[in-house]
Amino acid sequence: MTDIPTHTPSLPLQSARFLKLGKTFYSDVTPVVLTKPYRIALNEELARSLHVPDALISSSHAIPELTGEQISSAQTPVATVYSGHQFGVWAGQLGDGRAMLLGEMTDSEQQRQEIQLKGAGETPYSRRADGRAVLRSSVREYLCSEAMHGLGIPTTRALHLSGSKQYAMREQPETTAIVTRVAPSFIRFGHFEHFYYQGRIDELKQLADFVLQHYYPQCLSAENPYAELLGDVAIRTARLVAQWQASGFMHGVLNTDNMSVLGLTLDYGPFGFMEAFNHDHICNHSDHQGRYSYRNQPAIGQWNVFAFGQTLVPLINSVETTEQALDNYKSAFEQHWQQLCQAKFGLETVQENDANLFNEFFQLLQDHRADFTLSFRTLSHLKNETTTSDDELFALFGGAQALPDWLQRYRERYQTENRNDSERNAAMLAANPKYILRNYLAQIAIEKAQQDDFSEIQRLHRILQNPFAEQPEAEAYASLPPDWAGDLCVSCSS
Structure with missing residues (x-):
């Protein structure tokens, strides 16, 4: 590790x-x-909001810092320890097996954002793994975190994606x-x-007091701040x-x-992301x-x-009060799901x-x-009178006989409003x-990247930044997936 040369602009890390x-709560690590x-890829919009110098945005000079090759005196890279339930079973100690916290930057709204490397090598929590991330999964994370941001869904962000000809063994080399990731905090339930x-x-x-002080200060004045924290979480x-359900997103x-x-x-x-709708779909x-x-x-x-x-519970000091705070989940989900559906179907009341x-x-x-996304998008063009949008919708539903009856009831319903x-x-x-980031679009970008062609990553990123806009030049990216896409499968291997 070397200090950053004084003549080179550096990241504004704290x-x-x-x-x-x-x-x-953590172990010191060395990338x-x-x-x-x-x-x-570099996320220029995010970089500028974090006050990254233009000289680093327009050149490769930031790569040593964004990959952990150069560590400044303001940085102490660490991996945090946590535990967790995996597939419903207690797994014990886990921790940042391939993630390293570099430091923080302040964004344009004066909010501090943690900067984390994913794939920068082994940590004390790697559990016999190599601490690396492969190109395939890294491209998917870079694109999807930014796609979710474009959709308005709370997410970690992706600042930078770097590659190498170095290999790691998964099912194959x-x-x-x-991936250089950004979030106000990466603290998890598992911590x-x-x-x-x-x-x-x-x-x-x-830990609870730290979270309250820095991320939930509004809870500190409550009679029981820990119960208030639980309710807000x-x-x-x-x-x-x-929001995931309304966008057809499945975490996996x-x-x-x-x-x-x-x-x-x-x-x-x-x-x-859901394509041919199946509520039992497993991604x-x-x-x-x-x-x-x-x-x-x-x-x-x-x-x-x-x-x-x-x-x-040990901090709240009351099972009953804990249960009352937990009740917030069900009511909040039902309320927000209803609001999202009202918006998706265009109803004000x-x-x-x-x-x-x-x-x-x-x-x-x-x-x-x-198709989930295309069906709602086509429904969004529906008029009081029958138009080509009706025909497009019928085609998506394979000419379903029940669709006209539903459309009649739907039109009668929205005509009760003043819009x-x-x-x-x-x-x-x-x-x-x-x-949306369909699997096959991500796969095309991955395969091109494996041939050192990164243009599709940049193109997809640009399109997914504005997912609600028509973007006529990108029309093909809104099409139904090709037949070969049905053979794609994604596992936990990354």
Whole structure:
């Protein structure tokens, strides 16, 4: 490791506040540099919001810092320790097996953001693994975290993606990469579980107080700040899962160690966006029991919040008060899901039979395996009078005989409101994206990147930054997936 030369602009990194918790919560680490790393992608919008100097944005000079090759005096790279439940089973100690916290930067809104490397080598928590991330999964994480941001869904961000000709062994040898990730905090439910299940209540309280002070200060004035914290985490998590459901996103590995205490989408492994609708769809080839299917995500989100709530019982000091805080999840999910559905269907008011109308449409999607994103986008163009949008919708549903009856009831319902066609269409188009990161699009970008062509990553990133816009030049990226895409599968291997 070398210090950054004084004549080269450097990243505006500060020491991470997490380090104030002490060595009980992390281990010092040294990034293991990839062989001849090179830039694959840089998120210029995010870089500028973090005040990265233009000279680093427009050149490769930032690569040593963004891959851990050069460490400044302001940085103390660490890997944090946590535990967790994996597929519903207590897994014990886990920790940052290939993630390293470099420090923090302040964004344009004066919020401090943690900067983390994923794939920079072994840590004390690697559990006999190599601490590397392969190009395949790194491209997917870079693109999807930014796609989720474009959709308005809380998420970690991706600042930089670097690659190397260095190999790591998975099912077969694969080239490696490093994703530089950004979030206000990467603290997980599993961080709390680690100390709770070891009976280390002092450290548990220290962690909870840290989270309250830096991320939930509004809870400090409550009669029971820890109960208030639990209630707020439950609400944020419920709202996040509702947004996943409304966008057709499936996380794939909703273990407690993959759940953010800030309600962010965290750790992009075998994720997927719904295409041909099936509420039992499993996007993770390794999920043999379907625990993390689309249908199950809301209940699993609640299960994970209950696991988090269990860790706070010693601090809340009341099972009844804990249960009351946990009740926030169910009510928040139901409320936000209803609001999202009202927006997706273009309805301003709530009427008694709306839920039935929505459920009937989802059942039609299920019965005819219609494409989730295209169906809602086409519905967004519907007029009071029959137009080509009706024909396009019929085609997506394979000419379903039940669709005309539903459309008649739907038109009757939205005509009870004062919105005209153009107002309703505009509102629905702002709620129903045209572009999502379909598996086959990510696969094309990966295969090109494996041939040192990174243009498709940049093109997809640009399109996914504005998923609700028409973007006529990108029309092909909103098409139904080709037949070969049905053979794609994604597992936990990354």
